[in-house]
Amino acid sequence: MTFTTDGASNNGTFMESLNLAAIWNLAFVLVVENNQYAVSTKIEESTREVDLYKRGLAIGVESHQVDGNDPLAVYNMTKDAVEKCRRGEGPILIEAKTYRHMGHHVNDPGKYMPADQLAYYQERDPVDRARNALTEMSGIDQSEIDAIENEIREEFEAAVEFSKASGEVTIADFREFAAAY
Numbered sequence: 234m235t236f237t238t239d240g241a242s243n244n245g246t247f248m249e250s251l252n253l254a255a256i257w258n259l260a261f262v263l264v265v266e267n268n269q270y271a272v273s274t275k276i277e278e279s280t281r282e283v284d285l286y287k288r289g290l291a292i293g294v295e296s297h298q299v300d301g302n303d304p305l306a307v308y309n310m311t312k313d314a315v316e317k318c319r320r321g322e323g324p325i326l327i328e329a330k331t332y333r334h335m336g337h338h339v340n341d342p343g344k345y346m347p348a349d350q351l352a353y354y355q356e357r358d359p360v361d362r363a364r365n366a367l368t369e370m371s372g373i374d375q376s377e378i379d380a381i382e383n384e385i386r387e388e389f390e391a392a393v394e395f396s397k398a399s400g401e402v403t404i405a406d407f408r409e410f411a412a413a414y
C-alpha cells in the first residue's frame with residue numbers, strides 16, 4: 234500500500250507505476266490523498282479531470298473514490314482493497330477526496346484557500362467524525378476518548394524526543410542502511 238497526493242499524481246511515475254502494477258497483477262493498493270491543492274495550486278489548474286481515480290479506469294485498474302474525511306468509509310474501502318489484492322485481484326487505486334485545513338508547510342498561511350470552501354471541510358473534520366463515530370458505535374464517553382488521545386500524544390512526543398536525541402544521520406549510516414537491503 235502506497236500513499237501519494239494530488240500534487241504528485243501529475244508526475245509520470247504515477248501512471249507508469251500503476252500501469253506496471255496492472256500488467257504484473259501486483260498486490261498493490263495505491264491511495265491518492267486528493268486534498269485539492271498542491272501548495273497554492275488548486276487542482277483545477279493542474280488537471281482538467283479532477284476525479285483522479287478515473288486515471289486508473291483508463292488503464293484497466295479497479296479504481297474507487299471515497300470521502301477521505303470519513304474515516305470509516307476509508308477503513309472499509311482500504312480493507313476490501315487489501316483483501317482483494319491478497320486474493321490476486323490487484324492492483325487497486327483509491328482516491329480519498331479530502332482537504333487541507335492549513336497551508337502546505339509551517340510558513341505557508343494558506344491565504345489562497347477560499348474561506349467558504351475551508352469552512353465546508355472544517356465542518357467535516359475527519360478527527361471529529363472519528364470521535365463521533367466511536368461514541369455512536371461503542372458508546373464510549375468523552376473521558377475515554379481523551380485518554381486515548383493523550384496516550385497517542387505521549388507516544389508521538391516520545392518519538393519526537395527519540396528522534397532529537399538520536400543525532401545527525403551520517404553518510405556512513407546511509408551506507409550501512411543500504412548494505413542491509
Ligand SMILES: Cc1ncc(C[n+]2csc(CCOP(=O)(O)OP(=O)(O)O)c2C)c(N)n1
Nearest residue numbers: 238239240241244268270271272273333337
Ligand atoms: C518531483 C518534484 N516536483 C516538484 C516539486 C516541488 N513541489 C514541492 S511541494 C509541491 C506540491 C505538492 O502537492 P501535494 O503533494 O498535493 O501536497 P500538499 O500541498 O497537498 O501538501 C511541489 C510541486 C517537488 N518537490 N518534487
Ligand SMILES: [Mg+2]
Nearest residue numbers: 240268270271
Ligand atoms: Mg495536495
